Every structure is written in C-alpha cells, then in structure tokens.
Amino acid sequence: xxxxxxxxxxxxxxxxxxxxxxxxxxxxxxxxxxxxxxxxxxxxxxxxxxxxxxxxxxxxxxxxxxxxxxxxxxxxxxxxxxxxxxxxxxxxxxxxxxxxxxxxxxxxxxxxxxx
Numbered sequence: 001x002x003x004x005x006x007x008x009x010x011x012x013x014x015x016x017x018x019x020x021x022x023x024x025x026x027x028x029x030x031x032x033x034x035x036x037x038x039x040x041x042x043x044x045x046x047x048x049x050x051x052x053x054x055x056x057x058x059x060x061x062x063x064x065x066x067x068x069x070x071x072x073x074x075x076x077x078x079x080x081x082x083x084x085x086x087x088x089x090x091x092x093x094x095x096x097x098x099x100x101x102x103x104x105x106x107x108x109x110x111x112x113x114x115x
Contacts, residue, residue: 005106008055013104017047022062025070032070032080041071049073067097076114 012018021044028037052060052073059074067084081088083097096107 002106002108006104009106010104012051012060017044020044021048022064022070025062026064028070044071045073061093063097063100065101067094069093078114 021040024040024044025037028034028040031037048060048062048071052058057073059072059076061069062071063069063083067082069078069081069083072079078088078093083089083094088094091113092107092109096105096109099105099107
C-alpha cells in the first residue's frame with residue numbers, strides 16, 4: 001500500500017504542473033487567501049483537487065522548503081501555518097516534513113488535529 005502511495009507522490013512531484021504550482025504559490029509571499037493566492041488557486045487548484053480525488057486522498061499539501069503550508073485541497077486551519085513551529089513540529093505533519101527534507105515521503109497522518 002505505502003509503496004503504491006509513494007509512487008503516487010513521485011508521479012505528482014515530477015509533473016511540471018506541480019512544480020509550477022509550488023513556484024506560483026511561493027510567489028504570493030505567504031498571503032494565504034489573498035488576492036494573488038486566490039488567482040493562483042484558480043489556475044492550479046482544479047488540478048490538485050482532481051489528483052486528490054482520483055487517487056482517493058483526503059487532502060494534498062504543497063509545503064515550502066522552510067515548512068510553510070502554501071496550499072491544501074481541504075483548506076483547513078493548518079493552511080498558512082509552518083510545520084517547523086512548536087504547534088506542528090512534533091505532530092504527524094511536522095514529522096513528515098522533516099522526513100521529506102531528506103527523501104521523498106508519504107505519510108498517513110491518521111487522526112490529524114486540523115482535520
């Protein structure tokens with residue numbers, strides 16, 4: 001199961017549209033739900049929602065290299081938060097982020113607080 005899911009993540013991470021989405025959300029300079037962010041979401045959101053639904057995930061995150069959650073399909077309270085902050089660092093999302101800095105990572109969060 002996890003090997004299959006890692007393959008899903010590998011496919012997504014190598015798609016040019018995913019790279020473009022990351023770059024575009026990063027250019028909004030953290031203004032989550034601001035005018036620029038919403039414009040980027042209109043362009044890339046449908047693709048990310050489709051990926052999430054087609055692969056049967058609850059959510060898909062785009063996280064910057066410094067830990068900021070730039071976008072999530074579910075857009076819950078963690079959107080715009082930083083996974084290196086005290087609130088998130090020790091939780092499943094923060095731990096997945098730390099692992100992801102070293103290699104491609106897929107993590108099942110289980111019962112994850114914002115959800």
